[in-house]
Amino acid sequence: MLNFPSLSINHTFSYNPINYNHIPSLKFQSLPLCSYGGTKFPSGSCSYGLRTKRVLVKGMMKVEEEVVESGKRVDFGDGFDAIVIGSGIGGLVAGTQLAVKGAKVLGNLNLITQALEAVGCRMEVIPDPTTVHFHLPNHLSVRVHREYDKFIEELTSYFPHEKDGILKFYGECWKIFNALNSLELKSLEEPLYLFGQFFQKPLECLTLAYYLPQNAGAIARKYIKDPQLLSFIDAECFIVSTVNALQTPMINASMVLCDRHFGGINYPLGGVGGIAKSLAKGLVDQGSQILYKANVTSIITEQGKAVGVRLSDGREFFAKTIISNATRWDTFGKLIKQETLPKEEENFQKVYVKAPSFLSIHMGVKAENNWSNLEEPYGSIFLSIPTILDSSLAPEGRHILHIFTTSSMDDWKGLSRIEYEAKKQVVADEIISRLEKKLFPGLKSAIDFIEVGTPKTHRRYLARDEGTYGPMPRSIPKGLLGMPFNTTSIDGLYCVGDSCFPGQGVIAVAFSGVMCAHRVAADIGKPELSHSIAGNCLQVESIL
Numbered sequence: 185m186l187n188f189p190s191l192s193i194n195h196t197f198s199y200n201p202i203n204y205n206h207i208p209s210l211k212f213q214s215l216p217l218c219s220y221g222g223t224k225f226p227s228g229s230c231s232y233g234l235r236t237k238r239v240l241v242k243g244m245m246k247v248e249e250e251v252v253e254s255g256k257r258v259d260f261g262d263g264f265d266a267i268v269i270g271s272g273i274g275g276l277v278a279g280t281q282l283a284v285k286g287a288k289v290l291g292n293l294n295l296i297t298q299a300l301e302a303v304g305c306r307m308e309v310i311p312d313p314t315t316v317h318f319h320l321p322n323h324l325s326v327r328v329h330r331e332y333d334k335f336i337e338e339l340t341s342y343f344p345h346e347k348d349g350i351l352k353f354y355g356e357c358w359k360i361f362n363a364l365n366s367l368e369l370k371s372l373e374e375p376l377y378l379f380g381q382f383f384q385k386p387l388e389c390l391t392l393a394y395y396l397p398q399n400a401g402a403i404a405r406k407y408i409k410d411p412q413l414l415s416f417i418d419a420e421c422f423i424v425s426t427v428n429a430l431q432t433p434m435i436n437a438s439m440v441l442c443d444r445h446f447g448g449i450n451y452p453l454g455g456v457g458g459i460a461k462s463l464a465k466g467l468v469d470q471g472s473q474i475l476y477k478a479n480v481t482s483i484i485t486e487q488g489k490a491v492g493v494r495l496s497d498g499r500e501f502f503a504k505t506i507i508s509n510a511t512r513w514d515t516f517g518k519l520i521k522q523e524t525l526p527k528e529e530e531n532f533q534k535v536y537v538k539a540p541s542f543l544s545i546h547m548g549v550k551a552e553n554n555w556s557n558l559e560e561p562y563g564s565i566f567l568s569i570p571t572i573l574d575s576s577l578a579p580e581g582r583h584i585l586h587i588f589t590t591s592s593m594d595d596w597k598g599l600s601r602i603e604y605e606a607k608k609q610v611v612a613d614e615i616i617s618r619l620e621k622k623l624f625p626g627l628k629s630a631i632d633f634i635e636v637g638t639p640k641t642h643r644r645y646l647a648r649d650e651g652t653y654g655p656m657p658r659s660i661p662k663g664l665l666g667m668p669f670n671t672t673s674i675d676g677l678y679c680v681g682d683s684c685f686p687g688q689g690v691i692a693v694a695f696s697g698v699m700c701a702h703r704v705a706a707d708i709g710k711p712e713l714s715h716s717i718a719g720n721c722l723q724v725e726s727i728l
Contacts, residue, residue, distance in 0.1 A: 266704060267493055267501055269480050269519070270509030270647070273690060274681035276463040277697025278507055282704065283470035295369070295694035296459060303466025307458055309450035310573045318419055322412060332445035339416075349407035353417070354442075356403055360395050360435055361442035363388035369695060371703035372685070373669050392435065397663040400437040401430030425688050426539045426590070431657045433664040439691045451573045483508070483519045483677065490677035493519075505676050505704050512668070512683040513538060513649040526673035535666040536683070537658050541639030541651030543591035545612050548633035551583050565589045565615060582632065587615060593639040593650040608636040654682035670700040678704060 266282055268275045277299045284302045300306055315328040324342060329335045336354065340347045366388050370377045382389045404417045414429070421432035424440045452458050464474055478499075483506055484492040492502035508515040516529045525533070551571075568586040571578045578584050599607060612634065620627040642651030657666070667685040670678045680700040682688040 265708060266505045266507055267503045268507045268509060269493060272509050272681055274693035274697040275509030276460060277694045278680050278700045279467050280463055281698055281701030283467055283472045295698060300462055303470055305462045305466045307462060308453040310453060312449040312451050312573060315444045315449045330448040343410055343413045346408055346410050346413050352407040353404050357438040357441045359391060360438035363391040369698050371699040373671055373703050374706050395434045397665050398434045399430055399663055400432045400434045401428060403434055404429055426653055427656055430660050435664055436687050436692060440689055443691060453574055455577055482521055489675040504708055507678045507680055507700060509681050511648055512679060515679055528668060528673050532668055535657060535661060536655035538650050538652035539654050539656035540590045540592045541642045542588045543611060544588040544637040546635045547585040547631055549583050549585060550630040551581050591639055596638050596640055612636045654688040670703050
């Protein structure tokens with residue numbers, strides 16, 4: 185997730201399987217392992233005994249009958265409140281929050297666990313003792329332990345002269361985290377909510393307001409002078425935001441850098457894909473519907489209001505509100521058919537550019553080496569070995585390796601199919617050779633299966649413009665002040681995900697989903713919502 189061109193590498197980060205951007209306690213903790221209360225369900229299950237009170241069976245049957253033929257207009261009338269385009273974490277959290285009648289989300293920033301709990305689901309998890317293992321120049325090898333004190337002890341062992349600065353910088357992170365953790369999380373665009381929270385928690389609200397325009401790098405430089413330690417802080421922030429600390433909002437960084445210790449990192453048994461599957465199942469069992477293989481080509485507007493979506497097969501679906509989990513570049517560049525961008529979107533694109541995509545290598549290998557031995561530096565490549573924690577993911581005697589580094593779409597344009605496949609092989613061979621030389625002797629001979637994904641792969645299957653990881657500031661931003669909220673200039677259209685406040689990362693997009701659900705609820709005058717309908721991930725290549 186570093187902002188470096190493919191194979192042009194300065195730093196090395198190895199990390200354990202679950203850390204897509206940071207994935208802290210919020211993401212995977214099952215209820216029995218956390219002190220968050222709530223009903224306990226069988227491992228990896230959903231329970232819905234008392235949760236489907238307002239399912240509109242007739243309306244759902246009508247949809248099933250009408251969607252069979254292409255070109256049909258399907259109007260949900262009063263039965264549905266929202267159509268969600270895309271089913272990433274932000275969209276699924278927004279959908280589940282709507283489906284369970286605008287359930288409250290209180291503190292802990294444990295949003296994924298709470299979203300699952302809201303629809304009667306839980307997942308069995310495996311505690312991960314180390315979030316990230318950094319391998320940096322000058323033999324700097326730092327593990328981010330589950331226990332905060334152990335992490336600080338290890339970091340200060342390398343920089344004893346900066347102990348006071350380290351404690352002060354991470355102390356400010358905890359101040360922000362604790363303020364967020366104490367508040368009821370709803371839409372920051374809802375005046376009544378803001379007034380109520382300020383009345384109940386004035387100090388915490390003032391704390392967040394103070395840090396809103398600030399970046400992590402500037403605060404780190406108040407307390408820390410050692411260039412190598414500041415480079416480590418940069419590396420911490422790269423994982424959060426794909427940019428250095430000076431360009432990473434302090435609030436965003438604090439969410440990640442503290443939550444990984446607050447409850448620890450936990451890997452979901454069976455793989456991270458189970459999170460989306462569980463949220464989707466819970467959404468359906470609440471009376472909503474998910475349309476798969478439904479490529480959205482445009483958002484339908486009538487008299488300046490978003491009222492529905494049109495699919496590639498001609499079907500049209502209508503509801504009271506439309507929530508786009510696509511990037512803002514896709515939403516306003518492809519789904520909304522208008523010649524000029526709304527002013528607020530112009531402003532967004534002046535502040536943010538598309539971050540690069542990734543080159544990913546997935547391999548199945550024979551378990552003949554010490555796969556947990558990641559002690560030698562090797563360049564800025566991310567390496568995840570999920571089978572170290574969950575051996576059930578691979579056949580006996582095998583491991584899964586996921587290797588990735590940043591890569592630009594420009595590097596893969598203008599190639600014929602033969603040239604494209606050949607380049608994938610060349611790039612993969614170079615990366616594997618580095619790993620073989622530095623970490624895993626005999627790696628090539630142990631490979632049973634290999635699959636290489638490029639930015640084109642990410643664009644096709646994740647439906648993101650240029651395969652981008654998300655927004656990246658053009659220069660040093662004013663914290664999160666330039667990041668738009670969920671509402672848009674088009675009435676009835678909302679955005680959710682990493683191109684909305686509070687930005688990139690699993691915690692952030694889940695937070696965005698919670699805020700969006702409550703904003704929609706407030707706007708349509710339904711504090712208790714009945715149903716939503718979620719389409720599958722937007723297929724960018726089918727949008728004209």
